[in-house]
Amino acid sequence: MNDIMKIQFPAKSSCESFARVAVSAFIARYDPTLAEINEIKTAVSEGVTNSIIHGYENENGVIYIECEVRDRQVKIIIADKGKGIEDIERAMTPLFTTNPDGERSGMGFTVMGTFMDKVEVKSLPGVGTRIIMTKTLETAGEEAECG
Ligand SMILES: Nc1ncnc2c1ncn2[C@@H]1O[C@H](COP(=O)(O)OP(=O)(O)O)[C@@H](O)[C@H]1O
Numbered sequence: 001m002n003d004i005m006k007i008q009f010p011a012k013s014s015c016e017s018f019a020r021v022a023v024s025a026f027i028a029r030y031d032p033t034l035a036e037i038n039e040i041k042t043a044v045s046e047g048v049t050n051s052i053i054h055g056y057e058n059e060n061g062v063i064y065i066e067c068e069v070r071d072r073q074v075k076i077i078i079a080d081k082g083k084g085i086e087d088i089e090r091a092m093t094p095l096f097t098t099n100p101d102g103e104r105s106g107m108g109f110t111v112m113g114t115f116m117d118k119v120e121v122k123s124l125p126g127v128g129t130r131i132i133m134t135k136t137l138e139t140a141g142e143e144a145e146c147g
C-alpha cells in the first residue's frame with residue numbers, strides 16, 4: 001500500500017496536536033512500532049513549532065504538511081510561507097537558536113535528525129521554509145523478531 005496525504009492548517013499552537021495526530025493516524029495503518037510513531041510525532045511537533053514560532057513569529061499564517069508512504073518509507077514535508085532561514089547550516093547546528101527570550105533549546109533540528117533517517121531543509125528568506133524528513137519503517141517481521 002502506497003499513499004499520500006496533504007493537509008493545511010493555521011499556524012497556531014492549538015493546531016500543533018492536530019498535526020501530530022493527523023500524521024500518526026495516517027501512518028498507523030502501516031503498523032509502525034510504538035517507538036516509530038512516537039519518534040515521528042516528536043519530529044512533526046518540532047517542525048510545526050518552528051513554523052509557528054520562527055517562520056510566522058506567532059503571527060497568522062498557514063502550515064502545509066505532506067505525508068507519503070512508499071515501500072514503508074515515510075516522507076513528511078512541513079512547509080511554511082514565513083520569514084525563511086538565512087543560513088541553513090548554522091540553523092541546524094545543535095544549540096543554535098535565534099529565539100531571543102531564551103525559551104528555546106536550539107535542539108529542534110537535532111531532535112528531528114535523531115528520530116528520522118534524514119532531514120533536509122530548503123529555505124529562502126522572505127519566501128518560506130520546507131523541511132523534508134524521511135524514515136523507513138521496520139517490517140512486521142523485523143518487529144516480531146525484536147520482541
Ligand atoms: N520554519 C522556520 N522558519 C524560520 N526559521 C526557522 C524555521 N525553523 C527553524 N528556524 C531557525 O532555525 C533555528 C534552530 O531551530 P531549532 O533547532 O528548532 O531550535 P529552536 O527552535 O529551539 O530555536 C531557529 O532558532 C530559527 O532561527
Ligand SMILES: [Mg+2]
Nearest residue numbers: 046050108109
Ligand atoms: Mg525548534
